[in-house]
Amino acid sequence: MYDFYITLRSVTMGQKGRDALNRAGLSCRLLRAPREIAPEGCAYALSLRRRDGDRARTILDQSGVRAAGCFLRRQDGSYVRLEP
Amino acid sequence: MIYLDNAATSLRKPPQVYGAVQEALARCANPGRGGHAAAARAEETVYRTRSLAADYFGLEPEQVCFTANATEGLNIALGSLVRPGDRVVLSGLEHNAVTRTLIGLGAELFPVSAPIFDKEKWAEAFAEALKPGTAACVCLHASNVFGAVLPVERIGEICAERMIPFVVDASQSAGLLPVLPKQWRAAYTAMPGHKGLLGPQGTGLLLCLDQPLPLRFGGTGSSSLDQQMPQDLPDRLEAGTLNVPGISGLGASLRWLRQQDGTSMLRKERKLLETAVRRLRSMGVRIWDGPNQIGVLSFRLPKLDVETAAALYAKAGVALRAGLHCAPFAHRTAGTLPEGTLRMSLSVLTEQKEIEGFLTATKGLLK
Incomplete structure (x- = not known):
């Protein structure tokens, strides 16, 4: 279940991040960020499995992809922001 | 063309x-x-x-x-x-x-x-x-x-x-x-x-x-x-x-x-340029050439202003450019103001036969 969300400020960063994760063997999806986790309007997010979250953050960091935020989607559909 | x-x-x-x-x-x-x-x-x-x-x-x-x-x-x-x-x-x-x-x-x-x-x-x-x-x-x-x-x-x-x-x-x-x-x-x-x-x-x-x-x-x-x-x-x-x-x-x-192989492309362009330079020089054409040159060559034909010459080239099916090439500073530096130059410029897709055609047209213009 893809319930871990990493938001990014541009589609380019999202694409760069997606490629970096895919190269590292992590499966993810690039999508327009749900409104609840993109209060600044129009953002992109990488969604992936919760268990891959920490590794993904490290890979993105090493690839120069700055995340705007990280979120977990709860079963009720709400999101909780994770500390950096 | x-x-x-x-x-x-x-x-x-x-x-x-x-x-x-x-x-x-x-x-x-x-x-x-x-x-x-x-x-x-x-x-x-x-x-x-x-x-x-x-x-x-x-x-x-x-x-x-x-x-x-x-x-x-x-x-x-x-x-x-x-x-x-x-x-x-x-x-x-x-x-x-x-x-x-x-x-x-x-x-x-x-x-x-x-x-x-x-x-x-x-x-x-x-x-x-x-x-x-x-x-x-x-x-x-x-x-x-x-x-x-x-x-x-x-x-x-x-x-x-x-x-x-x-x-x-x-x-x-x-x-x-x-x-x-x-x-x-x-x-x-x-x-x-x-x-x-x-x-x-x-x-x-x-x-x-x-x-x-x-x-x-x-x-x-x-x-x-x-x-x-x-x-x-x-x-x-x-x-x-x-x-x-x-x-x-x-x-x-x-x-x-x-x-593509970058070195081969460069070598090919350089060879075409050298052919043009050598033959133009043998025809008495004024050219600006030197080491460290890519396939862009300024030249002038004797007794023909550059605009007239470019028009005659176009009539002969050769597309090149005349004048200042939007670079008056360059012509001031080279002393080629106010007329500017004729310019032929190559690409990696230019063929030898095009250079031959250009040289034939040049010979015709010099007659």
């Missing part, structure tokens, strides 16, 4: 370019503006080209910004660095894309002069002119009038030592010579997509190692509530709808270029 006006734009493209433009026109919507399939296709098309360019020039994808042409890139670069009254050092070979922009910005221009084909002398002249307090240094990689290659790596070193931001105009070299912004320590490197990179017109790249000021303001498909332009590249420079068909075509030409 024998096409030898590639310094203005390459007319012949790799076949894949045409298909890529058509495909994007038919299937791509607005990148970064929707979650639907056609928008996603456009985003991927744009990103593929951006990544290819980044790889080609040794940068990260976000350091590659799409522009409409090299002029727009130079406007962004210089507009980010120069304020009214600033001292700017530039080569005396620069194009109006640089000089008009600097004058429009109210800069004080310090053009540097040297024998056109002498790299050492150019480097010395820049070293002399780059005094403390210089706001920026601008230099083309290769002249659009004479084909002379300037020592941008050395000039970049001098600029770095003196903490002066360096801007390179790679309009004539990109696609032919290695363009290495990191090695040159160039804050900005601008180029068109439609000349040596063999992409469609209406495309250009600005390679950014620095944080530029936007030239255009507007929607980017990101951080929409914020009324300031985004800080992050490339969005900071890419307000408004991108030229997706053009970018798609540029992606196809970059892929094609990556498959």
